[in-house]
Amino acid sequence: MRDVGRWGIDLTMPQSLLLALHLRDAAGLTPPTSPILPDLPPLDPPARSLRAAGADVAGLEVAARQWAAWWVEHFPGGPDALTSILPPRYPGLTGRPELRGLAELGMDDAVTWCARAREVERRVVARAPSALFETNLVTAVERELGWRIRPFSLRVVVLPVAGLHHWDVVGQAVISLGLRADRDAYLLWLREQLLAIGRTRITRSEEQHG
Structure with a gap:
């Protein structure tokens, strides 16, 4: 965690x-x-x-x-x-x-x-990306979005299946262990998750205050 x-x-x-x-x-x-x-x-x-x-x-x-x-x-x-x-x-x-x-x-x-x-x-x-890589990625995504991502918890199920894969299983993030092992592929996938989290949370906030 x-x-x-x-x-x-x-x-x-x-x-x-x-x-x-x-x-x-x-x-x-x-x-x-x-x-x-x-x-x-x-x-x-x-x-x-x-x-x-x-x-x-x-x-x-x-x-x-x-x-x-x-x-x-x-x-x-x-x-x-x-x-x-x-x-x-x-x-x-x-x-x-x-x-x-x-x-x-x-x-x-x-x-x-x-x-x-x-x-x-x-x-x-x-040998996977450390928390520092993920922290830097969160910062970069916030810079790209132009706002701070609200507090979140991302639970990811990792499965030791062949290849570099990811799935959204009814809202649950699932990735292959191969994807987790590939630093660039993992960080690229994680970036998309963070962008989605940031955009979803700001949209909900706007709806609540609209």
């Missing part, structure tokens, strides 16, 4: 979403997209296939729809979302036997993979 008093940027990589994405890729699921579920690229690092592990994977179309329903219910992640997908009870998979069966087959691999993904995230954060 970058917090400099009047604004904050919170970049988070929810464990529940990591486990879910690993399940998607390991099982080879192709879930239907929706406003809450964009067409997310494969994981990076990639997940090991359940087929490669010798698992008997069946009912994939049904499981893919169940997976999409779970995502819509639990995005953007959090304690309840994580609890819902964990053994031994898998409470969020109740009534979704095809998906639960895949989760039971792949959970050990998923947990191991998540540890690897966290290590990649740690290295990215170590």
